[in-house]
Amino acid sequence: MSDATQNSGLPKLTIDIGPLFEDQWTGIPVFTRRLVQALLRDGSLDLEFAFRMTKIPRESVVGALRCGSGVLLRSEFERGAGKSYPLIDPYATLLFPSVKECFNATRREASTVHDVSTLVMAENHVPENVDHHMRNLARELASDDVVFCVSEASRAALTVAYPSIAQKARLLMQYVDWPAEFETLERNLSPPVLGRYAAVVGTIEPRKNLALLLRALALPEIRDSDIRFVVIGKTGWKVEQFMAGLTPQEREHIVFSGFVTEFMKYRLLRHAEFLVYPSIYEGFGIPALEAMSLGKPVLCAMTSSLPEVVGDAGIYFDPLSASEFAAAFAEISDAGRLAELSSKARVGSNAFGWARMAKPVVDWVKGIA
Amino acid sequence: MQTQGPTVISVPARELANVAVPGSVFEIGILRGSTISPELRVAIELIAAIDSNHSVSSSVRCIARPEIFTHGASLDWLMTQIEGVTDHIALSDGTALKLIPGLRNHLFTYGLQSHRRFIDFKKLTRRAPELLGQFHSQINSFHRVSIDGLAFEPAPWLLNRHEFSVSEPVWFHDLYLNPHSLENSAELMLGWGTLDTPSFEAFSKIRYVPLTDCAARDEQFQHIVAELIATTYFEPGVCLLMRLPLATSDLTERMRLALGGIRGAHRSIPQTRANNVFFTSGDLGDDVLSELAPRLSLLLHHSFDHWRHPKSVYEASEEIAVFLDRQWTRVSDAAKKLLTEAFGQSPQFILSARSLDVDGFPE
Amino acid sequence: MFRGHIDSVTSLGFIEGWAVDQTQPTRMLEVAIRVDGEVVARGFALLFREDLMNAGCGLGWCAFRLRLDVPVERVREALVELIDHESGIVIFSRQELPLIEDGEVPASSIKILVEGDPTIIKGLWQLRQCEHMLMDFIRRHGVETFIDAAYAYVLGRAADHAGRLQYTRCIRQASLSPVGVLEVLGDIDEFRSKVRQLASPKSPAFPFG
Numbered sequence: 050m051s052d053a054t055q056n057s058g059l060p061k062l063t064i065d066i067g068p069l070f071e072d073q074w075t076g077i078p079v080f081t082r083r084l085v086q087a088l089l090r091d092g093s094l095d096l097e098f099a100f101r102m103t104k105i106p107r108e109s110v111v112g113a114l115r116c117g118s119g120v121l122l123r124s125e126f127e128r129g130a131g132k133s134y135p136l137i138d139p140y141a142t143l144l145f146p147s148v149k150e151c152f153n154a155t156r157r158e159a160s161t162v163h164d165v166s167t168l169v170m171a172e173n174h175v176p177e178n179v180d181h182h183m184r185n186l187a188r189e190l191a192s193d194d195v196v197f198c199v200s201e202a203s204r205a206a207l208t209v210a211y212p213s214i215a216q217k218a219r220l221l222m223q224y225v226d227w228p229a230e231f232e233t234l235e236r237n238l239s240p241p242v243l244g245r246y247a248a249v250v251g252t253i254e255p256r257k258n259l260a261l262l263l264r265a266l267a268l269p270e271i272r273d274s275d276i277r278f279v280v281i282g283k284t285g286w287k288v289e290q291f292m293a294g295l296t297p298q299e300r301e302h303i304v305f306s307g308f309v310t311e312f313m314k315y316r317l318l319r320h321a322e323f324l325v326y327p328s329i330y331e332g333f334g335i336p337a338l339e340a341m342s343l344g345k346p347v348l349c350a351m352t353s354s355l356p357e358v359v360g361d362a363g364i365y366f367d368p369l370s371a372s373e374f375a376a377a378f379a380e381i382s383d384a385g386r387l388a389e390l391s392s393k394a395r396v397g398s399n400a401f402g403w404a405r406m407a408k409p410v411v412d413w414v415k416g417i418a
Numbered sequence: 419m420q421t422q423g424p425t426v427i428s429v430p431a432r433e434l435a436n437v438a439v440p441g442s443v444f445e446i447g448i449l450r451g452s453t454i455s456p457e458l459r460v461a462i463e464l465i466a467a468i469d470s471n472h473s474v475s476s477s478v479r480c481i482a483r484p485e486i487f488t489h490g491a492s493l494d495w496l497m498t499q500i501e502g503v504t505d506h507i508a509l510s511d512g513t514a515l516k517l518i519p520g521l522r523n524h525l526f527t528y529g530l531q532s533h534r535r536f537i538d539f540k541k542l543t544r545r546a547p548e549l550l551g552q553f554h555s556q557i558n559s560f561h562r563v564s565i566d567g568l569a570f571e572p573a574p575w576l577l578n579r580h581e582f583s584v585s586e587p588v589w590f591h592d593l594y595l596n597p598h599s600l601e602n603s604a605e606l607m608l609g610w611g612t613l614d615t616p617s618f619e620a621f622s623k624i625r626y627v628p629l630t631d632c633a634a635r636d637e638q639f640q641h642i643v644a645e646l647i648a649t650t651y652f653e654p655g656v657c658l659l660m661r662l663p664l665a666t667s668d669l670t671e672r673m674r675l676a677l678g679g680i681r682g683a684h685r686s687i688p689q690t691r692a693n694n695v696f697f698t699s700g701d702l703g704d705d706v707l708s709e710l711a712p713r714l715s716l717l718l719h720h721s722f723d724h725w726r727h728p729k730s731v732y733e734a735s736e737e738i739a740v741f742l743d744r745q746w747t748r749v750s751d752a753a754k755k756l757l758t759e760a761f762g763q764s765p766q767f768i769l770s771a772r773s774l775d776v777d778g779f780p781e
Numbered sequence: 782m783f784r785g786h787i788d789s790v791t792s793l794g795f796i797e798g799w800a801v802d803q804t805q806p807t808r809m810l811e812v813a814i815r816v817d818g819e820v821v822a823r824g825f826a827l828l829f830r831e832d833l834m835n836a837g838c839g840l841g842w843c844a845f846r847l848r849l850d851v852p853v854e855r856v857r858e859a860l861v862e863l864i865d866h867e868s869g870i871v872i873f874s875r876q877e878l879p880l881i882e883d884g885e886v887p888a889s890s891i892k893i894l895v896e897g898d899p900t901i902i903k904g905l906w907q908l909r910q911c912e913h914m915l916m917d918f919i920r921r922h923g924v925e926t927f928i929d930a931a932y933a934y935v936l937g938r939a940a941d942h943a944g945r946l947q948y949t950r951c952i953r954q955a956s957l958s959p960v961g962v963l964e965v966l967g968d969i970d971e972f973r974s975k976v977r978q979l980a981s982p983k984s985p986a987f988p989f990g
Contacts, residue, residue, distance in 0.1 A: 072933040117986050121922065123939075124929035168546065169485035171513045171538065172431045179538075183545050205489035209517055210546045228985070230809070230825060234899065237824040237848050239793070241888040255431075279891055304891050310978055310986075312900045317891075330486045352483075356491035365495075369482050370441035 059095040062088070062414045063141040066098045066110055067150065070119040070126070077163060079335075080199070081146040082114055083223050084410070087403035093411055099143070100126065102154055103134040142414050144197075148182065152192040159413060160189055161197040161221060164332035165206045166256065173256050190214050195413050197221035199333045200354035219409050223335065224401040225342040231315045241320055246277040246304075247348065248321035250336040251328065252285035258327040258350065258368055263291050266299040270375040276382055278303045278325065281317050319343050323381055323390075326355060329368045334358045341398035346390030348374075348381050358401075362394040420524060420555045420575045423504035427465060428484045428518075430511045430529070433458050439482050443499045446478045456664070457723060461509055461528040464577045464725060481506075484516045493519060507557070512539030515549045525550070525572060526557040531630035531721040532665065541776045558725050558760075560753035562745065574756045579728040585703020590616055590659075591673075593647065593695040597681050604673040607697070616696060618710060621657040623736075625650065625715045626702065628726075631665035633719035634679035638770045639741050642717070644685035650695050651688050658695045659702065673697065707731045717741070724760055733762025744770040784838070785812070785826070785872040787863050790856055791883035794849045800826040800863060800872050801839030807914055807990050809983045811866040812845060816859045822847035823866060827983035828899055829907055840910045842983045846885075853880065900986075901978045905935075905967040908960055911982055911989070915959035918989040924949050927959060930988040935966040937977055 068081040088096055098105040105126070113122040126134075137143065137155065145160040152158075167174050167182040190196055190207075195217045198204035208215040251259035262278060265271050284305050292300060306317060318324065324340035324347045337347045337358050347359045350368035359365075364386075366377040380386055411417075427446065437452040449462060466478060479500065487496040497520065506521040511529025530536045543550050547563035553572040562571040589612035596603045618624060625646060633639050643660070650658040662672040676697065680687070704727055707714065711734035718724060720742045724732075732738060738761050742749060749767045758764045785800030800812050814822040826845040834841025849856060856878060863873040888894035902908065919927045928948045932940035940948075948965075951957035957965065966972060980986035 072939070073937065115985065116988055116990060118933065118988055120930050120933040120988050121926060124926040125922075128923070128925060169514060169516070170431060170483070171542075176534075176538075180541075183541070187545055201490060202488040202492075205519075206485070209519065209552075210549050212548055212552070230811075233811075233824050237795075237822075237846060238897070238899070239885055239887045241894050243889065243891065243894070306891050306895060308976055308978065309895055310898055310900050310980075313895055313898050316894065329483060351495050352486040352492050353488050365491075367441045368486070369439050373441065 057095045059093060060414050061095040061097060061141065062410070063097045063099050063104075063137055063143045063155070064088075065100060065143065065145045065150075066105060066122075067100050067145075068147050069110065069113055070100065070123045072118055072120050072123075074117055074119070077147050078119070080161075080163070080223050082117075083226060083403070084146050084221075084406060085110065086114060086226075087224075087407040088410060090403050091407040091411060094414055097137075097141070099137045101150065102137050104137055105134065144410060149185075149189045149192070152185075152188055157194045159193050159195045159197055161199065162203055162207055163199050165203055165210070166330055166332070168210055169206055170256070170330060173254075187211070193217065195219050197409065199223065201357050202354035203332050206353075219413065221406065221409050222401060223333065223406055224403055225335070225338045225398060226403070227315055227339075227342065228311070231312055234312060235316060235319060238316075241316070243279075243320065244277060245275055245322050246279045246320075247323050247325050248318050248340065248345070249278050249280040249325040249327075250282070251280065251326070252282070253287040253291055254285065256328060256330055258329050260291065261327050261368060261371060261374055262325065263295065263299075263303070265371040265374045265378070266295060266302050268371060268375040270379040271302065272298065274378070274382060276322060276378075277301075279317060279321070280305045281309060281314055282306065283308045314339075315343070318345060321345055322387060323348055325378075326350060326359075327368055327374070328352070328355070331355060337363075338398055338401055341394040344391045344395050346381060346387065346394045348377055360393070360397045360400075362390055362397040364390070420557075420573070421468070421505040421507070422522065424500075424502050425465075425505040425507060426479050426481050426500050426503050426518075426521075427462070427507045427509055428481045428516050429454075429458060429462075429509045430513060431483060432511070432513075434482055442482050442487075442496070444480055444482070446480050449480055455529070457528050457531070458509065458511075460723065460726060461526060464579065465507060465526075467579075468577065479503075481518070484508075484518050485514070487518075489519070508553075510539075511535050512542070515542065515546075515553075517549065517552055522554045523552065524555045524557060525553045525559070525561075526577075527559050527561065528723060531632050531663070531723065533632040533635040536632045536721055537776055544776060558723075558756070560750055560756055562750060571750060571752055574752050576756055576759050578725040578760055580730075582704040582708070582728060582730075585705055586700055588615075588702060588706075589613070589699040591697045591699075593660075593692040593697060594690070595677055595680060595687050596689060597687075600674045600677045600681065603677050604670050606691075607673060608670065610691070612699075613696075615706075616657065618657065618713075621655060621694070622713060623653075623656045623715060624710050624713050625656065625658045625717065626661075626707070626710075627658070627717045628661040628701065628719075628722050629663045629676055629679075630719055630721045631663045631675065632721035633741075634663050634675045636679070636719065636721075636741075636770075637682060638772075639719050640679040640683040641685065642741065642768070644680050644683035644687065646717070647680065647695055648685055648687050651692060654694060656694065659698055660696070661698045661701060664700070669699065701726060704728060704731050708734060711735045715739075718765075724757070729760060729762050732760065735761075735763075738763065738765040739768055740765045741768045742770065744773045783810075783865055783870060783872040785843075785863050787814070787861055787873055787875055787878065789879045789881045790849070790853055791881055791885075792853070793883035793885070794853050795846050795883065795885075796822055796849055796856065796861075796878070797844070797846050798863060798873070799830065799833055799838065799844045800865075801843040802865070803839075806839045806843075807982060809985075810843070812847075812872070813864050813866045814847060814849070814856070815862040815864055816851070816856055821851045821856065822849050824848075825983070827981065829902070829981070834907070834910050837910060840914065840982050841907065842981055898978070900981055900984045902981050905960075905964050905979070908963060908982065912958060912960050914982065915963075915989050919952070919959060924952050927952070927989075928962070931959075931962050931966060934979060934988050935963055935977075936971055937975065 068078040071078045098110045141155045142157045143155040149160045167179045171179045204218045251257040326349045330353045347363035349363040351365040364377045364381045366373040487493045506518045507524045508516045509526045512535035517523045550563045551570040556572040560574045591607045714735040716738045787798040810826045813820045824847040826843045828844035830844040
């Protein structure tokens with residue numbers, strides 16, 4: 050009998066949970082968490098977990114999922130307990146939720162490509178980062194049975210550079226899962242009195258393109274609007290420099306929240322009119338989905354993965370045109386348009402769920418696709 | 419001419435840092451009126467000249483970041499902005515190769531005189547060879563990649579100037595190399611002042627080597643240069659001119675870069691002020707080169723943008739040698755054809771003994 | 782098993798009090814307010830109150846403030862029950878609730894909004910009643926893992942070797958309590974120079990739960 054099924058009778062999948070070893074989970078660790086939880090919920094696979102080709106006890110992973118941090122996971126592993134963990138089965142079906150650290154460790158492997166910006170826009174990265182991602186990419190793709198891409202945009206960009214992998218590139222799209230208690234917490238808080246504002250995801254970092262918004266502050270559609278901008282997240286580099294170049298009136302139109310907890314992000318999105326997402330390139334764009342899940346439409350750059358995530362729940366603009374941004378801002382600020390898009394936002398968000406994320410992995414393991 | 423219809427171009431994102439881009443698609447005039455690298459300026463002037471000579475479109479337009487319009491709605495949007503365009507010329511400095519699905523893509527590498535970018539380009543074509551393989555043609559270059567053991571080379575075609583350019587003032591510095599101190603060497607050379615133009619009548623042969631950042635860091639090429647220097651010292655009837663790399667505006671830094679390369683060859687060079695070996699601060703003008711041409715011997719590193727000078731300068735030269743990175747065991751027929759067309763004569767090819775190793779793997 | 786109290790109803794329609802599951806004081810207890818068999822408010826007892834901390838009630842993080850779904854008048858004279866939402870067990874009941882002026886000022890700036898985040902602590906002193914919780918963590922996972930978690934929680938980074946050795950020794954020799962370790966880490970320049978928001982003990986992100 051093959052090792053593909055254990056006592057459970059279910060096909061087995063081993064997941065490398067390396068990303069979960071981070072202390073604080075953002076980006077790829079959160080993607081990994083959602084993937085693991087989706088597959089646990091699906092229940093049609095016998096899941097095992099691994100890190101660097103050693104098995105990690107299921108209860109350790111479940112514990113990490115519960116507290117949302119890899120501190121205990123990493124601590125236990127490094128404490129020397131890892132020495133007593135068995136090696137993974139070389140015949141296992143092995144999934145990497147991010148890049149691979151090794152190749153051909155098992156007979157059947159898949160990795161996940163989140164972002165090909167180090168390939169298509171290397172100038173936005175330090176050379177070490179480009180080398181880190183690109184050095185082994187061709188080998189990684191060659192050794193994969195399938196390649197999961199987190200968006201159609203990532204898949205399209207990857208297959209332009211590597212047409213030979215087109216047949217084995219699959220989509221693996223994540224979803225939003227606010228903690229259940231957030232809605233209850235929010236209901237029991239006094240609503241903020243902040244005036245009308247749009248939440249903004251972005252930094253001065255060129256790819257995130259906040260500079261476009263800052264340039265547009267001088268345009269009449271923005272300047273004369275009663276809608277301010279609240280930029281959510283760490284202030285980041287060069288913000289003060291940019292702010293110093295604004296007039297006092299322009300500066301009043303934009304506020305930086307600084308680092309906030311997940312619940313605060315929820316609150317800020319919940320009370321916003323809409324989300325502004327000016328990024329020139331994204332691998333997926335989870336902030337857009339987060340806003341949509343709360344009924345907020347997105348004022349969105351017409352690039353990369355954003356149209357496929359936002360769909361008809363947004364107004365789009367050329368990410369390099371301040372005037373187009375201003376015109377789109379005027380359109381989305383209209384109350385009637387906002388209401389129309391808000392209803393589409395929730396519907397659009399509901400199209401992404403745990404079942405949709407689990408399916409391509411399950412199909413692959415079962416040999417369906 | 420290799421483009422079939424209306425053409426758009428794209429440039430590296432770093433070149434747009436000082437360009438007031440009005441949107442993702444804009445007229446090339448905005449680029450020309452902005453601060454961009456001199457190398458890019460030369461390249462886009464060549465492209466714009468195609469346009470005016472052949473009237474392929476009323477104005478060539480530029481796409482700022484073509485790579486962000488990946489597929490679906492965003493690609494459709496881009497296509498509506500450039501409706502009717504059939505061809506895309508991707509100007510690349512080696513860090514990225516940008517293809518636009520649905521258009522005929524042509525590659526124009528212009529920034530490879532930087533060692534860093536040359537390395538980046540080699541890494542990229544090694545790590546993603548299918549990218550280069552999808553270009554319909556390449557302008558002024560003859561890059562090749564291996565895909566599954568087969569060689570692919572987008573069809574090279576030549577785009578060069580026909581007219582002379584007015585020469586910029588160029589300063590000449592007598593060479594001096596103290597192998598123990600590049601700073602002392604540069605200090606002395608600068609301290610001696612500059613010559614407007616040496617008196618070339620005394621020389622029966624003039625060797626000209628335009629150095630680039632990449633050439634200065636190319637150990638194998640520098641062996642040849644150092645040998646030339648050492649030989650020329652003892653040939654009073656011969657003059658050697660080396661253009662300093664244009665990597666930076668700091669003259670001292672440029673001298674240190676050039677001297678560092680020469681010193682790295684470990685060839686013994688007389689430690690005395692030369693009177694027939696010079697550094698030049700910039701390109702020799704087309705007019706100067708034409709005048710010297712019958713006595714002119716050119717040594718060009720593969721990273722030198724040969725289109726900086728018109729064909730008439732090259733074809734009048736006595737001899738031309740081109741140093742190529744040994745990526746292949748022999749020089750391709752396409753490379754020979756392109757450069758012969760560019761120079762109006764068949765150059766001598768010098769292949770490096772081994773190819774530059776990137777990623778730690780043998781070529 | 783459960784302890785709790787309904788303190789008052791406010792002019793803005795909130796009902797306030799506290800509740801704790803004494804067998805699991807770290808549990809994020811979901812409670813409800815029931816009037817005439819109807820649930821009129823629901824939420825979590827996880828807010829911090831210093832008096833509760835000093836009294837040793839539920840680590841100090843067991844207060845609630847719940848928005849009423851009915852007019853204030855309806856609950857003032859009625860029999861009001863505080864129940865555990867999961868089991869329906871009545872924790873406390875009273876009649877004739879005092880009406881107080883609502884002291885909360887709605888957040889009028891981003892700064893105030895962020896400062897009002899109920900999922901974070903305002904200072905490590907708010908964890909003083911968490912000693913048992915941390916000791917229990919040490920029993921389950923070991924001292925060194927506790928030190929790792931302490932560094933990750935307070936400083937947002939892995940413990941350095943010297944720090945791990947030092948604090949492990951301090952705990953084993955009982956020269957420093959687990960809460961003391963957190964407070965020491967919170968007193969160093971590295972912590973002061975960073976803008977860090979630390980999860981409250983009732984938050985799932987609190988690593989010692």
